């Protein structure tokens with residue numbers, strides 16, 4: 001197969017079978033394209049669609065986003081996961097406004113220097129908005145490459161990734177870079193899916209190594225790792241009638257910057273901690289069933305303790321806030337915490 005054969009097949013396929021009507025397509029508005037690119041990192045289109053619409057409704061321009069409080073951005077992002085993306089989104093909007101007068105730079109290298117924008121995302125924006133000829137390498141493209149060319153090794157491994165970038169550069173067609181990049185994403189998302197690739201319908205079917213050798217399930221190789229480390233945490237659900245006490249997490253670490261439930265230090269007594277640290281009085285503590293949440297690098301066992309608050313100071317310490325249980329939809333909460341509190345009713 002020649003290099004141009006690969007891109008030709010994809011571009012031809014995309015004309016008829018690619019996605020053409022997603023809300024961030026058919027525009028060269030870098031704000032809209034950038035927003036979609038960040039949301040689509042690690043998240044599927046169907047999940048992104050309503051968030052994308054809500055963000056644009058609330059922040060129609062980059063300046064609206066840059067001038068909004070970060071807490072509001074986090075709240076709108078709540079439920080999409082990987083919250084560093086939301087913090088970087090806000091930081092990036094501010095940098096583009098303060099350093100570039102509100103217009104994204106047109107050069108891929110300059111885009112890549114902005115918060116939260118990696119090489120593939122920078123190239124994608126440069127291609128779709130500024131007619132650059134720059135390859136992309138997101139999860140979908142990696143899957144298509146490793147299968148089609150029979151590439152061994154975990155794609156996250158630095159040496160394998162370097163090999164994939166070299167291939168991406170070589171395969172880049174001279175023209176129609178935007179259609180070609182979109183075609184790769186669409187093929188990975190709709191045909192060459194992780195668990196059920198539809199090889200019979202694939203434009204690369206005749207040249208695909210994985211299909212010829214029946215190794216679609218094996219490729220791309222998965223990361224070899226042992227059992228995930230386990231961590232345990234006790235969280236306090238302090239209730240007062242229909243309200244619950246939430247505490248803002250530190251900006252770095254898991255759930256950085258989000259509201260969550262106060263965490264009980266190891267070995268501490270809930271009654272003493274609540275009285276001394278939160279200045280509340282409670283009448284008894286009830287254990288709720290443990291919830292398990294799996295992160296990429298560890299598994300968290302959450303033990304919730306329900307405390308009925310009988311008295312608390314009129315003004316809480318900074319970082320502590322009372323919220324209505326019926327208002328959870330509008331608060332930036334980590335998904336497992338939202339689930340715990342929703343179960344309380």
Ligand code: SF4
Nearest residue numbers: 192197199202205208
């Ligand atoms: S033939 Fe199958 S495995 Fe190969 S690229 Fe197409 S869908 Fe993926």
